[in-house]
Amino acid sequence: MIYLLLFGALVALLVWTGRRAAPRLRIRDWRVVTGGLSALTLLGGAAAASRGGWLIGGGLILVGGALALAARKQPPRPPAPVASDSEARAILGVGPNADEAEIKAAYSRLIRMAHPDRGGTSGLAAQLNAARDQLLGRLK
Numbered sequence: 001m002i003y004l005l006l007f008g009a010l011v012a013l014l015v016w017t018g019r020r021a022a023p024r025l026r027i028r029d030w031r032v033v034t035g036g037l038s039a040l041t042l043l044g045g046a047a048a049a050s051r052g053g054w055l056i057g058g059g060l061i062l063v064g065g066a067l068a069l070a071a072r073k074q075p076p077r078p079p080a081p082v083a084s085d086s087e088a089r090a091i092l093g094v095g096p097n098a099d100e101a102e103i104k105a106a107y108s109r110l111i112r113m114a115h116p117d118r119g120g121t122s123g124l125a126a127q128l129n130a131a132r133d134q135l136l137g138r139l140k
Contacts, residue, residue, distance in 0.1 A: 038067030
């Protein structure tokens with residue numbers, strides 16, 4: 001029983017220190033910490049249940065499952081920054097008098113190279129999407 005109390009105190013300490021350190025850690029780091037904590041909680045629940053503490057073990061297993069689900073949750077992505085028309089045209093490489101067909105052709109050519117499935121980055125693809133949407137939105 002003393003081990004379960006120590007484990008509960010450790011979990012409480014981790015939660016308390018985690019809230020204080022939240023601005024300093026990245027989301028990816030929190031996912032790793034949460035995943036490890038969920039594994040420890042699940043193991044503690046299984047150990048408690050195997051020794052006859054079904055209520056405590058079941059509670060720890062539920063908490064461990066909730067932590068595992070929280071570790072899998074993807075962090076929200078910030079919206080793509082809105083650029084001015086001149087920046088959007090520079091990103092797509094079109095002139096100031098480009099029509100809709102030219103913008104779509106430039107976007108198609110660039111996204112084929114910059115798409116994350118083709119080895120590009122999601123940031124660059126987001127910039128291309130934002131530039132296309134801004135220029136086509138201004139034309140319509």
